[in-house]
Amino acid sequence: MTLRGNSSLIVLAITYWLYFGQLGVLVPYLGIFLDGRGFSSADIGELFAVITLARILGPGLWAGVADKTGNAIGIMRLGCLLTVVTFSSVFYFSSFWGLTLSFGLMMMFWTAVLPQLEVITMNTVAKTSATYGQIRLWGSVGFICLTVMVGKALDLFSTESPVYVSVGVLAMLFVSTLFINAPAENASQENAVGSIWKFAKQRPFAVFIFASACLQISFGAFYGFFALYMRDLGYSGQQTGVFIALGVLAEVGIFLIARQLIDKFGVWNLLFASLLLTSMRWYLMAAFADYFVVIIISQLIHALSFGLTHAVSVHFIHQYLPKAYQSRGQAVYISIAFGLGGAFGNYMAGQQWSQGTNAYITFVTAAVFAAAGALSLLLCSKRSMNSAPQH
Template structure:
């Protein structure tokens, strides 16, 4: 994903087209997660849903090798995203159920995704230098096929028979001020990520850094994320979900502002990437902790789906479209990242009036 903008730029797409494509494929995250979650919750076969999603994600992603043009690539990537939404909630749900809600155990498992991300971003950045902007799609195809193969080795956890509160729907959990505030915060945070996801790699390359240096910068952010994951459980217990989220999101705003005004400074660029520990690592761990305890096992998959649909779907789509609109082939980079910082501040403010006891 960090190199999708580089790949599209190599295919001759303008910044506005890249932003529009990001927005359109992200829309698939709105409906997709809920459909898959209902299927997983109703059947109790989360692993089968995961395996099917992984297979179809790989198959539809491979269409990018055979199609060209804006709408053809958008359709293939949107289909991929639709099936991708079946994967992450099931992995998160299976993991959280296996560790029985212990956030410290969750963090230690989750960090392996970050380690894989580090290795692949460095490797892919080098491949771009050695070959071309097409390299990321070859790496992506290999990764997605490997993911599907690995899911075949997993085991379905035993399904618990739970007759409590069968008459209740998920609506009584959704329709509360605390959950609305949480969703608003997540959506604004993901909106702020639009410029980073869509244009960070292009931005750094335009500033004169090499593809390999770009890979190391992205990897550095994820390395910081790995370190924070190891301490996430303790920090959430110490400060609580609300204040972890507020502090982490405000640090995210600082990160985007540094990218806006000081990306020419290698030291400050490194610092901004290290803040990824908070802007993704801590916000993700705290959000997972909140959803797991707030929804319980009965509504786990649907709660995850709503979180992804609204936060990553609606927020991500608006962020991608807005970033593409303001980017202007790199001329609007400072404005785009400044607006991202503003969105992050608003995200933090959304949580300030929520009681810490409710989160």
């Protein structure tokens, strides 16, 4: 394996394991935790939306500082430390607004981590024979391990299990960042030329962001209510964990071959195909979720819905933007797609779900947004998205 003997890559792999392992705890099970605290589906959707909004402001602020100071690692470490401190407050709050504050602050600091980690990883692997996908796949492995473990914990213990595990994982994440060995780079002179928006407003980048936002809107039903949906269909917490882990396991295979796929098919083709198949995935969940095999097929498509789209997106931003703007480019992607798109998707799904009675219409709506994202790619040429512009 390419990572063997390279301590920098190993530490990055561990950091990805912990970062996405934490997502494997909260993304599937936050709804169950909040349900256990007595919140309605509308409350859950609204809380998801409010805390997701924290992803709009945070990434740009953190990435701007990281790009201008050249100290991406310092920003990432500070974000990890403040994340675990603020998240610990969930043990002291029980009201809607108290938990919203807790999760919102946690998310604000959490957004300091990934853009910097992605840039550090891309710059580190550029000097080795490893690929981004070979490092990133360990995040998927972490997601699988912790999703299955917490799913079992929910069967054995209480709906509070996810938050107890989260505190431990976040603490270890902070420790892992202390061992990342990548020298801080000097701030680029390009910072004086203009802001990230001179690139973001160009058609290929703007279309990419819009399509990505549509994808994240479509994920609202899945992120907020998949675990509750499976419970309503009669599956145990452990089975739900296995379903989710299956989807992420498929991601691992995609990450191993993502670079080859990008080189062969290009950014535009892969995004278009992934968004169309994601639309089909949500419709299958809407109309045929009673069938076990449909859940399996749906979760396998997750390799494209999340894994391939993420690898392609990181590649696109890295090759489209000058080095001095890459952290901010990642931040724009996270802020608009995951922040605005995710918040709207979570809120809309929460309003539609109605304790599971409107599961069909909620997932059909998700399918429509994923299809809209695919169709939006027709607004720019394949060539403009597959090659870097003249800066």
